Amino acid sequence: MHFFLYKTQFLGHKTLFFRDILLLQVEVSLSHSFSFASLCSEGMLCGRDRPGEDPVDWWLCSWSDITEVLASQRELVSPEPRVFTVQCSEDYENHKRYPGCTPQKCGRAVADGVVTREEAQVLRRLAERGLALAGSEGGASILDLHSGALSMGKQFVNIYRYFGDQIGDVFTPEDFQLYRDVRGRIQAIIAKTFGLDPTLMYLTKPTFFSRINSTAAKTQHDEYWHPHIDKVTYGSFDYTSLLYLSDYDSDFTGGRFVFMDQNGNRTVEPRAGRVSFFSSGSENLHRVEKVTWGTRYAITVSFTCDPAHAIADPTLP
Incomplete structure (x- = not known):
């Protein structure tokens, strides 16, 4: 063991x-x-x-030899999501409750029918163009279209201020429209799956593109593999989703998403266009395996029930 x-x-x-x-x-x-x-x-x-x-x-202590694959890269989970219900933690009791949104039914789900592989390819190219402007010295780089945060060396810069008018040569209005459309579809499938009112869910920060490769970490920001709980790390989170933009075992190895339960690990293998989403409390302690080869692209899209923590969709300056 x-x-x-x-x-x-x-x-x-x-x-x-x-x-x-x-x-x-x-x-x-x-x-x-x-x-x-x-x-x-x-x-x-x-x-x-x-x-x-x-x-x-x-x-x-967590097992590494007891692993269940919730969704493999080779299978297509469509048209309905694959849902796994878990008991809600007490984390939500420490925050104001919002009827119609605060988790009462908790779990994790995987869906391949929300975003097409072609749309995922367009979003991946968007991420590649943005991250080509800079990028981390370590293995993990982020691009946040909302705040403008972009990894550059061992720090972050605001892509809109740093590159100014050049941004119009990197991103198009159509890129941002697709991003908004996809965000809306992800919000809708989360609401449907957990029985929520989608109008009471709000996009929150951080919501960002990530690019991960096997380069050794240079700063703490590169250490993406640590176990964590989103509701504890980011108090505003109530629902977390990931849209994968590349394929496990084809574009990269390692990099699987691992739910760490008391009786074993349960993994999601990334597939371009796959959406994985879950309630953000400690019922869904998780980590990402270290990428050992290739490059893993994804978007983390997070939602809150608290309108005070809402952020707007990104727009080109």
Whole structure:
């Protein structure tokens, strides 16, 4: 059995955090030492008391040899999405509830009938043109058409301010119209699947293109593979979606999306035009495998129920 071990910090009763990211809610006693080996063999929590020191060291242990593929690259999940229901976490209780939007039914889903492969190719070319202007020195680069954020070396620049009038030579109004249309379709399928009022869902930040390759990380921003929970990382998130723009095992290897459940890993293999979406709470702890070859393109499209955190669709300056 292979374990993923993540150093964590205990911050409160029944709650464990990793880099301020909620990993798991459990009931354990911290009053006595634990056997690292025995607890890990159960696939639960591992711990080590450090008397007189605060905090206690903790690790989350996850199986890598128990893996279920939710959707493979070779299959077509259409016309209806493939839905997997999970119990909602308590994360949403820590935020104001919005009837008709706040998750009451939680889960994860995959759909190949929302965006065509041809549309995905157009959006990939948009991302390629934008990221060709700069890009990260490490393996992960982002392009955010809403804020203008673009990876450049070890930092970010505002693509609209930095390149000014040149942007008109990179992007077209038709590019942005397709982006808006696709965003609307993703919003609609999430609302239909989870029984929501789509007019009560709002696009939120960050929503961005990502390009990932096997280049070694140069900064923390390049370390995309860490497990995380979107609702904890970005408090505004209620629903997260990813639109894949390239194919697993053809355009790249590694880079699968992994839901980390207590009884094993469940993966989604990217396929150009595939939309994967899920409720953003700790019921959907996840990570992305390291890309080992090729280049992985995707768009993260995030939604909130809180209108105060809404962002507008992007427009050309």
